[in-house]
Amino acid sequence: MIELDHVTMTYESRDVVKDITLQVKKGEIFGIIGPSGSGKTTLLKIINLIEKPSSGRYRFDGSVVFRTGKGADPVGRRMAMLFQKPVMFNASVDDNIGMGLRFRGVREAGRYPLVEQALQEVGLAGYGQRKARTLSGGEAQRVALARAIVISPDLLLLDEPTANLDPKTAVVIEEIIRRLNREKGMTIVLSTHDLVQGQRLCDRIGVVIDGQLCQVGTPVEIFHMPGSTPVAHYVGVENIFNGRIIDASAGCTRFETQGVVLMSGSERPASQEVAASFRAEDVTLIIGDAGKTSARNLLPGKIVEMSPYGPFTAVKVDCGITITAFLTRTTVEDLAISKGSSVTAAIKATAVHLFGT
Ligand code: ADP
Ligand code: MG
Numbered sequence: 001m002i003e004l005d006h007v008t009m010t011y012e013s014r015d016v017v018k019d020i021t022l023q024v025k026k027g028e029i030f031g032i033i034g035p036s037g038s039g040k041t042t043l044l045k046i047i048n049l050i051e052k053p054s055s056g057r058y059r060f061d062g063s064v065v066f067r068t069g070k071g072a073d074p075v076g077r078r079m080a081m082l083f084q085k086p087v088m089f090n091a092s093v094d095d096n097i098g099m100g101l102r103f104r105g106v107r108e109a110g111r112y113p114l115v116e117q118a119l120q121e122v123g124l125a126g127y128g129q130r131k132a133r134t135l136s137g138g139e140a141q142r143v144a145l146a147r148a149i150v151i152s153p154d155l156l157l158l159d160e161p162t163a164n165l166d167p168k169t170a171v172v173i174e175e176i177i178r179r180l181n182r183e184k185g186m187t188i189v190l191s192t193h194d195l196v197q198g199q200r201l202c203d204r205i206g207v208v209i210d211g212q213l214c215q216v217g218t219p220v221e222i223f224h225m226p227g228s229t230p231v232a233h234y235v236g237v238e239n240i241f242n243g244r245i246i247d248a249s250a251g252c253t254r255f256e257t258q259g260v261v262l263m264s265g266s267e268r269p270a271s272q273e274v275a276a277s278f279r280a281e282d283v284t285l286i287i288g289d290a291g292k293t294s295a296r297n298l299l300p301g302k303i304v305e306m307s308p309y310g311p312f313t314a315v316k317v318d319c320g321i322t323i324t325a326f327l328t329r330t331t332v333e334d335l336a337i338s339k340g341s342s343v344t345a346a347i348k349a350t351a352v353h354l355f356g357t
Helices: 040-047 093-103 108-121 137-149 167-184 195-201 219-224 229-234 329-335
Strands: 002-011 014-024 029-033 055-060 079-082 155-159 187-192 204-209 212-217 239-249 252-257 260-264 274-278 284-286 297-309 312-318 322-328 342-347 353-356
Touching: 002 040, 014 040, 014 212, 029 040, 029 167, 029 195, 040 079, 040 155, 040 187, 079 137, 093 108, 093 137, 108 137, 108 167, 137 155, 137 167, 167 187, 167 195, 187 195, 195 219, 204 219, 204 229, 212 219, 212 229, 229 239, 229 274, 252 274, 260 297, 284 322, 297 322, 312 329, 322 329, 322 342
Parallel strands: 029 187, 029 204, 079 155, 155 187
Antiparallel strands: 002 014, 002 055, 204 212, 239 252, 239 274, 252 260, 274 353, 284 342, 297 312, 297 342, 312 322
């Protein structure tokens, strides 16, 4: 549905979107993740025809499109965007939602059932007569979403749709987004810096760092098989080591870093410079006999640091290389470990991902 071809956006002689080539398929939920200031909103605005890229080509359903600056633009009419900080007009909820329809020349009698239906879809049936500016943050966000979907867009663009909401309200919004996609077949492109949301909601994800599209893939590919060190860092991979390939056979590549050998299920990367990564969640710690584990990598070491990390404890183990493991509180209690304890870090070969740097 969307094809961006070498799209660059320059503001005041600075490239904030750099040579991005990207396709979004009809019917998918595509997530754009990346740090703040990396160009996510700009990319959404380009897709929404609010911004005209400085260079590159944008095709929508196979035709080259560009901003005409006119509201009547037929392609523009097929999309709606929910901005990160939506503005509510000082009017009723109904009027706020019906606004886009009014601009499109839909008369009041025709607007009413569409507005009602949109309210129902966001779970706010009966809210029509309330003053929009008296709503809670979560309600206002749902009204803003209703305002975007009331025109039945083929493409819905959402800029950090849950950034300012509490986790429970965020889940409600996510459910609405998923339903719009599954039941109405709406193609959805959303930006988020909530990694968990990206993982939970999206069919595919593009990682944008400093204006560059670094990687596109399924959530599993992005979070477990990052293609570069910046992506690995951004998606929260704790264990990243530069090293070299010793040898490779079917299903097992041996990698060496600082004198430590790791077995990986990844194929040998084409590049000379290679790094290995694995998530801290994929490391188990064993006390004493490691005979029962099926993990191919068993690295003895000593705990050098333990610190709280959200619901987990981050445990750093010096095994020649410093390996970080995330353990639950109960696991830490069961193992009765503390700083200085001798443990064996166990990592499955399938969890060790190799990539060229
Ligand atoms: P994100 O949404 O990922 O936080 P943005 O797309 O909003 O990033 O911004 C990317 C960069 O472009 C930022 O450094 C921002 O300051 C800059 N930028 C965005 N819009 C404009 C503009 N209209 N004029 C100049 N610079 C801008
Ligand atoms: Mg933004």
